[in-house]
Amino acid sequence: MFPIVYILAVSLSDTASVTQGKVFLWPKGLNFEAYAQVLNDIKIPRAYLNTIMYTALGTFINVLLTAMAAYPLAQREFIGRKQWTFFIVVTMFLNPGIIPNYLIVKELGMIDTVWALVIPNAIWTFQLIIMKSFFEGMSSQVREAAKVDGASEYRILFSMMIPLSKPALASIALFYFIGHWNSYFLPMIYLNTDSLYPLQVVLRDMLVFSEDSGSALVEAAALAPQAKKNATIVLTMIPVLIVYPFAQKYFAKGVMLGSEKG
């Protein structure tokens, strides 16, 4: 916990106190200078908006497709149910590495578009399995009754099952949300245009360019925006901190399932 409090303290302190190392748990010379700097830097607000957009779109697609994949698999009589399940679960153990993945995305013309971030990971097999077992637990009588009344499968899924399974959908949505919000590697390899970068990539550039060279000179030059960097970190963390208490309720379940089934 200390590192997080410390980052917050630095982001709220004045530059002089930061450089002299006076800041520990409590900000010295409280001010919002760093936050003002962040908001005035054209790159960061834009990246923030990008991240929000990618996360919203990505999570929506994830949840929709996961539900659509899980629902048929959860029906006992669904044709080829076992084979489909095998077809999906096997992929958890086949990992061809980043190059073939990159080439597929490239050949589909998705490089440098939002789609590269949301489509190739539209379904996480693990979340699909969770969703499938949730649907399996739901009463099949509901579905039978609806079918007798002449409802189509689409209607059953979209106007009955999905509204009825809000808690489960919320829990997988949280994991997808955090995944999109935190991802930096995929945007880094799939996006080439600065104006498309999400927050994590911009943040990473701030880090790597200021420190990577390993020379003391560069580091000295990077000193001034220390508070600014921390302000960016804090702003990046906020959404995760907000959803975190909600997410926390669900992890135990996810972890336990993970330890049993993978």
Place this chain on the structure above:
Amino acid sequence: MQGSGIARLGKKIVRDRQLLIIFLPCVVFYLLFRYGPLYGLIIAFKDYSVFRGVMDSPWVGFEHFQNFFNSPDFWMLFRNTFLLGFLTLVFSFPFPILLAMLLNEVRVSWFKKGVQTASYLPTFLSVVIISSMIIDFLSPTNGIVNKIIGWFGFESKYFLIDPDWFRPIYILSEIWTNAGYESIVYLAAIAGISPTLYEAARVDGAGRFRMMFNVTLPSILPTILVMFILKTGQMITIGYEKVLILYNTMTYEVADVFSTYVYRKGLLDNDYSYGAAVGLFEAFVAMALLLISNRISKRMGGSGLW
């Protein structure tokens, strides 16, 4: 007979047609993005050229693999990947167990909840944020770690460019990010211990410490073993995303692992075929480890991954 079999299948398809339509996007997704890359792997045996595509690039057989095995990088990567994975496993493994056992002894519920909340949190922060905290803390001029060792009269040190420090830093940060989250499994195992065991121990006059070591620990030992074996299987699939941010030219010699190398050679230098070959080798080793560890875990009576 066969005809009626096909007829029955056809009937089933007609019956399930709506379900099949709902399921279609999922099939397309898995074919394209999970099986498609497997097909793309054949470029590891070809001289892939962007202009000719996967199909028309010339075959070269095992040339890329040979080049890789014969290059001096191979042993460096092999050593780094295994050492980093192994050391992380060995040093970080006990922490979640310790945390779970200690949390189990806490009787004040708000304190227990608070500690749990704080310890899970880092798992949910991004690799970039975690790494930036590490970089900040270790900064030679005004990082807090150097401030503290300064009080004791030591010279400040640029930890991140020192090859000797890369592994300890990486391992410590892994412990910090994962211990809380991983403790959940052990907490659940502890919750499953029969209270009668504790009663019996208390009657025999055991104190809290004795109970921790003589009741709790042996009772969760099977869980510990299974977790350890499974973790061994995942040993070399280490967090390259973090390595990628934390390492630099000064620490390549200890920090470069298979996946970061694939990224640098394959994507940065555009040597797709070579990168794919290295990636395939890594996947192969990872798979072998996973299969072995899973088999052992099953044989020991624990539940495997599948």
